[in-house]
Amino acid sequence: MEYPALVPGILQRRYKRFLADVRLADGREVVAHCPNTGSMRAVDVPGCRVWLALSDNPARKLAWTWELIELPQPDGTTATTSVHTGRANRIVEEALRAGRVAELAGYEQIRREAAVEGARLDFRLDDPERGTTFVEVKQVTLKESDGHGYFPDAVSVRGRKHLEALAALAARGQRAVLLFCVAHEGIEDVAPAAHLDPAYAASLHEVAGRGVEVLARRCEVMREAGVPLAIRLGPALPVDLARRFTGGQRSI
Incomplete structure (x- = not known):
């Protein structure tokens, strides 16, 4: 499955299940849709790099969608994880x-x-x-x-x-x-x-x-x-x- 062009950011917080605050590289903080109804145990980690997709659909309430997060691993690497x-x-x-x-x-x-x-x-x-x-x-x-x-x-x-x-x-x-x-x-x-x-x-x-x-x-x-x-x-x-x-x- 191919992604649309993804934009990196840093996760600030996830709240109300479907919302996430993300700080982009240019300093802007945007609210992204969190397409995950679960607990997100171990993948809701503020401070990690995330990847967002931007929609140009004017009917959408939130233009950004949270797709991926890079999670730190014990060996010092990161593991990319789909939250969608x-x-x-x-x-x-x-x-x-x-x-x-x-x-x-x-x-x-x-x-x-x-x-x-x-x-x-x-x-x-x-x-x-x-x-x-x-x-x-x-x-x-x-x-x-x-x-x-x-x-x-x-x-x-x-x-x-x-x-x-x-x-x-x-x-x-x-x-x-x-x-x-x-x-x-x-x-x-x-x-x-x-x-x-x-x-x-x-x-x-x-x-x-x-x-x-x-x-x-x-x-x-x-x-x-x-x-x-x-x-x-x-x-x-x-x-x-x-x-x-x-x-x-x-x-x-």
């Missing part, structure tokens, strides 16, 4: 259509959104020979102080509903897949965040035992002269359903 949850499905769809997710390649038809089992899942893949596969996408941005990635970053009742829908499909003999779209370049693996949502972690462990496939892929940000130009789904990451976070409350 609305991008995850587009990133995954591009990868599916290009056949870059080996486990989900080769389907004749790819459709967005499928209303099944009382829930709306993100993708339905159909093929005369392979049958139908349902895919639910979840964006992962939480890297905790133990160095591992976790999902969710807060209690997710909706997320458990999606797990139940996937499990019901699997019980009927349908292929059902949960795909973690890891939007944090510093995350090397994913586990359920039992320390934040024990019910989700228990449900994920249960549905995996009932036939739901769990995959994870990390996003890669392409740059030119340090400026992010595009983001795409990259390498597969391991998912460890048994791992539990036992550290403190500091996230990185």
